[in-house]
Amino acid sequence: MFTITNGFTYVAFLMFIAGGLLALEKYAKWKIFNWVPPLVFIYVLNMVFCTIGLYDMASGSAVKAAYSNLKNNLLYAMIFVMLLRCDFRKLAKLGARMIAIFLGCSATIAVGTIAGYPIFMNSIGGGEKTWAATAALYASWVGGSGNMAAMQAALPVDEGAYACALALDTVCYSLWIALLLFMVKYADKWDNAVKADTSKLQAVADAANAEIEKEKSVKASAADWIFMIGVSLLVSAVGQMIGGFLNTTFKNMGLGMFDKGTCTTVFITILGLVCAMTPLGKMPAVNELSSVYLYAVVSLLASTATLVDLVAAPMWVVYGLFILVIHVVGMFILSKLFHWDLCMVSTASVANIGGSASAPIIAVAYNQAYAGIGVLMGVVGAAIGNIVGLAMGAVLKMLAGC
Numbered sequence: 001m002f003t004i005t006n007g008f009t010y011v012a013f014l015m016f017i018a019g020g021l022l023a024l025e026k027y028a029k030w031k032i033f034n035w036v037p038p039l040v041f042i043y044v045l046n047m048v049f050c051t052i053g054l055y056d057m058a059s060g061s062a063v064k065a066a067y068s069n070l071k072n073n074l075l076y077a078m079i080f081v082m083l084l085r086c087d088f089r090k091l092a093k094l095g096a097r098m099i100a101i102f103l104g105c106s107a108t109i110a111v112g113t114i115a116g117y118p119i120f121m122n123s124i125g126g127g128e129k130t131w132a133a134t135a136a137l138y139a140s141w142v143g144g145s146g147n148m149a150a151m152q153a154a155l156p157v158d159e160g161a162y163a164c165a166l167a168l169d170t171v172c173y174s175l176w177i178a179l180l181l182f183m184v185k186y187a188d189k190w191d192n193a194v195k196a197d198t199s200k201l202q203a204v205a206d207a208a209n210a211e212i213e214k215e216k217s218v219k220a221s222a223a224d225w226i227f228m229i230g231v232s233l234l235v236s237a238v239g240q241m242i243g244g245f246l247n248t249t250f251k252n253m254g255l256g257m258f259d260k261g262t263c264t265t266v267f268i269t270i271l272g273l274v275c276a277m278t279p280l281g282k283m284p285a286v287n288e289l290s291s292v293y294l295y296a297v298v299s300l301l302a303s304t305a306t307l308v309d310l311v312a313a314p315m316w317v318v319y320g321l322f323i324l325v326i327h328v329v330g331m332f333i334l335s336k337l338f339h340w341d342l343c344m345v346s347t348a349s350v351a352n353i354g355g356s357a358s359a360p361i362i363a364v365a366y367n368q369a370y371a372g373i374g375v376l377m378g379v380v381g382a383a384i385g386n387i388v389g390l391a392m393g394a395v396l397k398m399l400a401g402c
Contacts, residue, residue: 003055005056010067014046015296046305057303057304070296073237073240074293079268080268083275090211090376101340102352108329108331110388112323116323118399130158130161136151138392149298154390155393163306175321194339202369220285242263243260266386
């Protein structure tokens with residue numbers, strides 16, 4: 001069989017596959033993309049190509065060298081650019097109530113993840129192989145795909161377990177968004193049961209929509225793109241040097257658990273959140289560039305994973321459904337206590353599990369004016385996803401006995 005052995009050809013092919021799928025979504029408008037996003041197809045196709053030996057991943061090969069040189073460098077650049085969207089001053093438009101609903105969703109998903117891990121640990125592949133991938137999944141279910149990819153650099157994520165976690169993410173997300181859309185017509189029953197308070201909802205929606213429209217008014221120029229690429233790559237390079245320095249410092253202090261990947265991820269996360277409140281956070285190329293980096297990084301990660309490990313995926317999906325059941329029960333209890341309506345609970349839930357691109361789908365099913373709330377809730381998740389993912393990793397590693 002034909003095998004790609006040239007590093008540049010390998011990278012060119014990965015980007016062609018990613019670009020081709022995105023073009024199909026935009027121009028062919030296939031309905032399947034409404035249920036399964038192109039990112040999933042990118043991952044699965046590259047897993048297939050890896051399984052059949054299309055990529056020469058032998059130690060010392062040019063393809064392996066290209067992968068090693070690009071993966072972390074682009075990943076850290078992606079983390080930085082992704083977090084430039086997360087200006088906490090924008091998030092203030094949501095108000096304390098909306099942020100509390102979002103964090104309630106994150107907390108109940110965390111309870112389900114932690115409670116279910118000892119139950120499902122052995123059936124999904126064992127603690128040593130799966131704790132980091134499960135933490136990556138949790139980071140994704142708080143923030144999004146970018147946060148899940150970030151955990152690849154911060155934690156020792158097994159490639160096969162990562163593939164299974166992605167399968168869980170895709171299946172459960174598709175089922176979840178369909179269920180929440182179905183539940184729209186029963187919102188009155190939920191709201192009556194919890195005595196929901198929606199008195200200030202429209203004011204929050206108006207403020208959130210005004211913030212989103214302000215961002216859309218400026219188009220990115222070539223200068224914006226070149227500047228942001230240069231800044232993000234330089235941050236990646238300098239961040240890795242600082243991460244190495246912090247790792248050495250912590251080791252000398254007897255804190256060896258903070259490895260270079262963790263130190264670098266935390267440093268770049270904090271730097272990104274700080275820079276989001278500067279003029280860098282207003283650069284019009286930020287959203288598009290973070291997507292470009294995401295597709296490139298996911299393509300690279302998938303090109304080293306095989307389909308063999310997906311035999312464990314069915315039990316991963318059962319684990320995911322268990323987490324969602326705990327999530328629903330927990331959110332109903334919190335809604336009874338704080339009188340949260342189903343519209344905002346559903347929007348916050350999808351903002352966690354699907355990200356800022358998916359949350360408006362649920363929000364507008366209730367009211368067209370609520371789209372901005374969904375977007376900003378997704379931004380909250382992207383801002384905290386890396387930190388809570390690392391915290392979840394520490395908990396699951398302890399439960400796994402590693």
